[in-house]
Amino acid sequence: MHDNQPRTSTPDILPEVITRYLRAHRAHDTATAVTAFTREATVIDDGNTYEGTEAIEGWLGRSTTEFTYTIHLTNSQQTDATHYIATHHLEGNFPGGTIDLRYQFTLRDDLIERLVIEP
Numbered sequence: 627m628h629d630n631q632p633r634t635s636t637p638d639i640l641p642e643v644i645t646r647y648l649r650a651h652r653a654h655d656t657a658t659a660v661t662a663f664t665r666e667a668t669v670i671d672d673g674n675t676y677e678g679t680e681a682i683e684g685w686l687g688r689s690t691t692e693f694t695y696t697i698h699l700t701n702s703q704q705t706d707a708t709h710y711i712a713t714h715h716l717e718g719n720f721p722g723g724t725i726d727l728r729y730q731f732t733l734r735d736d737l738i739e740r741l742v743i744e745p
Contacts, residue, residue, distance in 0.1 A: 639702065639704070640702050640710060640712060641710065641733060641736070642736075643662045643733065643736055643737055643738060644662070644710060644712065644731055644733075644738070646658065646661075646662050647659050647662035647663075647738060648699065648712065648729075650662070651686065651689075651690070651697075652697055654690040656683060656686040656687050656690065659686050660679055660682055660683045660686060662737060662738050663679055663682055663737060663738045663739075663741075664734055664735070664737045664738065664739045665678065665679055666678055666739075667679065667682060667737070667738055667739050667740065667741070668739070668740050668741075669681075669682050669685060669740075669741045669742075669743070670740075670741070670742045670743065670744075671685065671689070671741075671742075671743040672743070692720075693718050693719050693720040694718050694719050695716050695717060695718025695719070695720060696716065696717050696718060697714050697715070697716050698714060698715045698716075699712055699713070699714055700713050700714060700715050700726070701713040708732055708733045708734065709730070709731065709732055709733075710730075710731045710733070711728055711729065711730050711731070712728075712729045712731070713726060713727070713728050713729070714726070714727050714729060725745060726745065727743055727744065727745060728742075728743070728744055728745070729741060729742075729743050730742040730743075730744075
C-alpha cells in the first residue's frame with residue numbers, strides 16, 4: 627500500500643476530536659461539539675460558510691433544531707495525516723427525506739480546523 631493512498635477505516639480509527647464532535651452533534655450537545663473546533667475554524671455546509679467558533683455555534687444550534695433526522699456513520703477514511711472523511715446516511719423530515727453526506731475534516735493541533743459537508 628502506498629502512503630498517499632486513502633485508507634478506509636472503521637469509526638474507532640477516527641481521531642478522538644472527530645468522534646467527540648460527531649457524538650455531541652448527534653446528541654444535540656452544541657456546547658461540547660463546538661469545543662472540537664479551533665477558534666478560527668471554518669465550516670461549509672449547504673452552500674454556506676461559517677467562520678469562527680461563534681458562527682459555528684450558531685450553525686450547530688440551527689442544524690439541530692431545523693429538522694428531525696437520524697444519522698448513521700457508514701464509512702470513514704483517512705486521506706493523509708490531517709484529513710479524514712466520514713460518510714453519513716441521514717433520514718428525516720428534510721427535503722428529499724434521505725441523503726448521504728461526506729463530512730470532510732481537516733485537523734490542526736488535534737482540533738478541527740475545517741469541515742466541509744457535502745453530498
